[in-house]
Amino acid sequence: MDVLNYIFNEYNPNFNNQIPEIFRSVAAKPQIRFCLAKKDPLGLATNGILRVKTMVEDIGCRTMGNQKMIMAANLGGSQIWDPKRYLNVFIGARENCPRAEAIFPWNASLSTDGIIIDPRLVGVRLSSHPFHLGYTLVHELGHYFGLLHLSVNSQPDDCSQDDGIADTPPQSKNYFGCPIHPSISCGQPSMFMNFMSLVQDDCMHLFTVDQVQKMNENIVLYRSELGECLPVLADSAKWVVSYSGNHFGQWIVGTTDESPWSAEVCLIDIEGKIRICNQYNQATRTAFPKKPLQLSPGIYFIQFKSDMKHQTYKIVYY
Numbered sequence: 001m002d003v004l005n006y007i008f009n010e011y012n013p014n015f016n017n018q019i020p021e022i023f024r025s026v027a028a029k030p031q032i033r034f035c036l037a038k039k040d041p042l043g044l045a046t047n048g049i050l051r052v053k054t055m056v057e058d059i060g061c062r063t064m065g066n067q068k069m070i071m072a073a074n075l076g077g078s079q080i081w082d083p084k085r086y087l088n089v090f091i092g093a094r095e096n097c098p099r100a101e102a103i104f105p106w107n108a109s110l111s112t113d114g115i116i117i118d119p120r121l122v123g124v125r126l127s128s129h130p131f132h133l134g135y136t137l138v139h140e141l142g143h144y145f146g147l148l149h150l151s152v153n154s155q156p157d158d159c160s161q162d163d164g165i166a167d168t169p170p171q172s173k174n175y176f177g178c179p180i181h182p183s184i185s186c187g188q189p190s191m192f193m194n195f196m197s198l199v200q201d202d203c204m205h206l207f208t209v210d211q212v213q214k215m216n217e218n219i220v221l222y223r224s225e226l227g228e229c230l231p232v233l234a235d236s237a238k239w240v241v242s243y244s245g246n247h248f249g250q251w252i253v254g255t256t257d258e259s260p261w262s263a264e265v266c267l268i269d270i271e272g273k274i275r276i277c278n279q280y281n282q283a284t285r286t287a288f289p290k291k292p293l294q295l296s297p298g299i300y301f302i303q304f305k306s307d308m309k310h311q312t313y314k315i316v317y318y
């Protein structure tokens with residue numbers, strides 16, 4: 001989640017000098033935010049992660065008819081959650097097929113949708129070098145939102161077909177490994193460092209303005225019912241802590257801009273022991289902990305944790 005939210009929301013490709021200057025001007029931030037589901041399809045509380053044991057070998061590669069087995073409980077998988085409302089990411093063995101795949105929005109059905117990825121390619125994992133930065137899922141999300149590879153041609157010198165994106169140059173072939181700029185295809189330097197390229201993780205650096213626009217168009221067209229993440233905190237805002245006038249062992253928490261926020265707030269003592277955690281949804285100014293706590297004088301920490309931001313306050317209690 002950290003990798004996805006960083007790349008889609010925080011990372012600024014305009015300042016990345018590993019992107020050749022001719023491409024830096026068309027680099028863009030998708031600004032699509034991801035969070036783990038907080039309610040399952042029945043409306044029950046969940047952490048958004050299911051762990052299911054299977055007896056089916058190499059389940060991430062297997063299909064029965066059109067059905068991906070990993071997405072169906074009766075085929076040894078984990079039953080897909082309503083793909084209109086949830087982005088389903090299935091993490092399972094993919095030994096005898098490409099390490100990851102996504103369902104294009106126009107091919108999705110109620111029983112087959114989302115992404116399947118081998119566990120070795122999830123998140124930052126140095127032992128999976130050169131696919132060690134978690135960008136495989138970034139790439140698959142591009143497909144999930146309807147982006148194609150930069151080259152869609154099957155012949156190495158065919159420039160007749162295009163990825164349908166105006167600001168990516170035509171390419172007759174896909175690149176692998178980590179090429180050196182300029183690498184020429186169809187008479188132009190190729191944008192091999194695009195996230196929709198097939199290069200290794202530390203060589204992928206950008207989505208373009210038109211790719212971002214295409215993703216947004218496809219969200220409106222095909223994926224408009226996807227759940228939204230709860231608001232966290234505006235980029236510029238910070239959580240603030242003040243003393244409650246009424247109770248000892250309780251503080252007032254809020255934000256510098258008074259905006260609603262959702263987070264887990266924990267009180268941690270000087271030894272690092274968590275004394276209490278409370279969940280807040282859409283809160284503004286509110287008491288923490290929800291019930292005053294008996295505390296001995298000393299130094300404590302109040303830690304705010306949301307999908308996007310972590311922040312810690314040191315407080316002296318006397």
Ligand SMILES: [Zn+2]
Pocket residue numbers: 139143149
């Ligand atoms: Zn791909």
